[in-house]
Amino acid sequence: MDFEKERVPDHGESRGEAVDFRHLSAFQTVYQEKSYSCWGKGVVSTRKSVMRMMQNLERSFHCSLFEKGALGELVPSAFAERLFNDLRFLTAARYRMMDHVRGIRESGRVLHVGSSAAVFRTQEFRNLFREIQSIHGIRTSYSPVDAADAGRLLMSGQCDLYIGCWSGAASRFVSREAGRVGFRCYRRRGAEAATGSPPSARTCLVALDGKPPAGETIGRALETPEIITDSKWLYWLDHPEDCPADTRIIGPEVQLDPMCWEVEDLGVAGPVAKALRVSFLRQHPYEFLPALVGKIEKRVHL
Amino acid sequence: MTEPDIRELQCFLALVRSGSFSAAAHSLGVSQPAVSAQISKLEQVIGFPLFYRGPEGTSVTEQGQALVPLIEDIVREYTDLLRRAAYWRRAQTKQVKIWVDGSKAAQAARMRAGAVENHRDSEAWYDLQHDTGWTGALLNLEVDVVLAGSFLKAADVPGIRTRIIRAQRGITLAWNPTYHDFNRQSLSLVEAISSTAILPVSSMAMGFRDFLTHWCKSVYGQALDEAIECKSESDAVNACKLGLGVMLFPGDADERLGLGKEGLESVRAFEFTLPDAFIYGIRYRTDEQNPQILATVERLEKSMGKRD
Numbered sequence: 001m002d003f004e005k006e007r008v009p010d011h012g013e014s015r016g017e018a019v020d021f022r023h024l025s026a027f028q029t030v031y032q033e034k035s036y037s038c039w040g041k042g043v044v045s046t047r048k049s050v051m052r053m054m055q056n057l058e059r060s061f062h063c064s065l066f067e068k069g070a071l072g073e074l075v076p077s078a079f080a081e082r083l084f085n086d087l088r089f090l091t092a093a094r095y096r097m098m099d100h101v102r103g104i105r106e107s108g109r110v111l112h113v114g115s116s117a118a119v120f121r122t123q124e125f126r127n128l129f130r131e132i133q134s135i136h137g138i139r140t141s142y143s144p145v146d147a148a149d150a151g152r153l154l155m156s157g158q159c160d161l162y163i164g165c166w167s168g169a170a171s172r173f174v175s176r177e178a179g180r181v182g183f184r185c186y187r188r189r190g191a192e193a194a195t196g197s198p199p200s201a202r203t204c205l206v207a208l209d210g211k212p213p214a215g216e217t218i219g220r221a222l223e224t225p226e227i228i229t230d231s232k233w234l235y236w237l238d239h240p241e242d243c244p245a246d247t248r249i250i251g252p253e254v255q256l257d258p259m260c261w262e263v264e265d266l267g268v269a270g271p272v273a274k275a276l277r278v279s280f281l282r283q284h285p286y287e288f289l290p291a292l293v294g295k296i297e298k299r300v301h302l
Numbered sequence: 303m304t305e306p307d308i309r310e311l312q313c314f315l316a317l318v319r320s321g322s323f324s325a326a327a328h329s330l331g332v333s334q335p336a337v338s339a340q341i342s343k344l345e346q347v348i349g350f351p352l353f354y355r356g357p358e359g360t361s362v363t364e365q366g367q368a369l370v371p372l373i374e375d376i377v378r379e380y381t382d383l384l385r386r387a388a389y390w391r392r393a394q395t396k397q398v399k400i401w402v403d404g405s406k407a408a409q410a411a412r413m414r415a416g417a418v419e420n421h422r423d424s425e426a427w428y429d430l431q432h433d434t435g436w437t438g439a440l441l442n443l444e445v446d447v448v449l450a451g452s453f454l455k456a457a458d459v460p461g462i463r464t465r466i467i468r469a470q471r472g473i474t475l476a477w478n479p480t481y482h483d484f485n486r487q488s489l490s491l492v493e494a495i496s497s498t499a500i501l502p503v504s505s506m507a508m509g510f511r512d513f514l515t516h517w518c519k520s521v522y523g524q525a526l527d528e529a530i531e532c533k534s535e536s537d538a539v540n541a542c543k544l545g546l547g548v549m550l551f552p553g554d555a556d557e558r559l560g561l562g563k564e565g566l567e568s569v570r571a572f573e574f575t576l577p578d579a580f581i582y583g584i585r586y587r588t589d590e591q592n593p594q595i596l597a598t599v600e601r602l603e604k605s606m607g608k609r610d
Contacts, residue, residue, distance in 0.1 A: 019308075063390075082386070160351075287346070
């Protein structure tokens, strides 16, 4: 675009200090209604503030806009007549933009949901994602985001909603509990294990998003488990042949091949679970996010 | 749904163009937090993110990109509105806004007008900024009358009329014989541009620099890299007298500036290949109906005297 065309007049002429859209809209209404009092359609404004806005415009343009007629009605000056006429183009351009914005909002804004690949595999995440997908007026997309990058991507705008065990600083992010991922004990069946891998008596605990659930409880019940990362857990899920036979893994509830894995009793009193949180940037432009997250949170507490 | 205001939209465009909050703040003459706040407010009002923010810079989102032409339209219409309003105000107060280039003729006209009380009140004279495209400014009512030169067809723009004060042939090459030992009979343009060229800024002779650059490149295969651009004819004569380079000015610069009296030597070039190449005149809108502006044009034409 040509910058030259956008140069605002200088040399002591109107630089538009008070000529904002609010003032111009007020002017258009006063012009049409021929009264300072009739203003108020759409925007709540007192007669006094409307008069002040007209005075601001007159100061900015160095021209009188209205005078009182014989019957007390407002009579536009020649300058006001021209201004009103010229405003048509600007008003049309403003309407075009607002129509476009309204179209985007009505056809559904895209909500970029992020989570770690390990969280993505959990049943709880899928339930949650389906629920968000079913909300009218929102189009949902997913991209894998490591918990370590969650804050950065939420800040940059690449991700609108993060679902996982991560929760950022309260001043910057809003984070609410969205559900609980149950943990189960999976034992790698022996017969199908890789021939080269000797039977193992290892007990591993998946640190979902880097945070293992209630480690002490599990530790007492099943001796001290070996903490494994999300990536190792996912690798073994996809390549069970590489997991030593009889390895027990305390991991999040996921769908897995029953030919390779056997679910065992954890042997602890209560359920072992880890809280899943939904987080978003406190200043995110999507005004529906607090309500959406509130709805999810309410579902958890039901 | 509330509507964003012009300041936020201007910030949006500045950020789209610059790609960084600090550069946008610099171009708008505000602080970086102010731009950041305006963009946040705009995103809240619009209801979706307009930018991806990262340590390596800012990039516009797909939805933000779709808004760029629409916001450009609004900002352009807004700017035009202010210009038109300023024009109507001038019409009401019977004031004419005049831009003048750095030529001696224009500066003399300005001095003469300043000496007459009537003209002092009704005419507002300003120096033409050398980076200003005065044709656009005339067409969009930013200015009413422009006194400036042009070369060949550079200023032949629909909607702009020129009252020609001077129409001169070719170009003039001038130098200070104390510093440059050129032979008047055999001096060629290629020899002249081998030293630094002293040229008028584009506002004084629109299209002249482009012509020279193109000519030197296509005919001599040389780039016109070493050049001093002068805002006024007086500056150019002084630079030439100081031996800073060879003056290349459009038309008959000797006749206009009295180069001989200044101790400079000069020759003419392209006299026959470029007749009436340099036009100096009073420029105004073709469809201008404001009697005050038309009267000013008449007065200036008379006072500056039409000379071919």
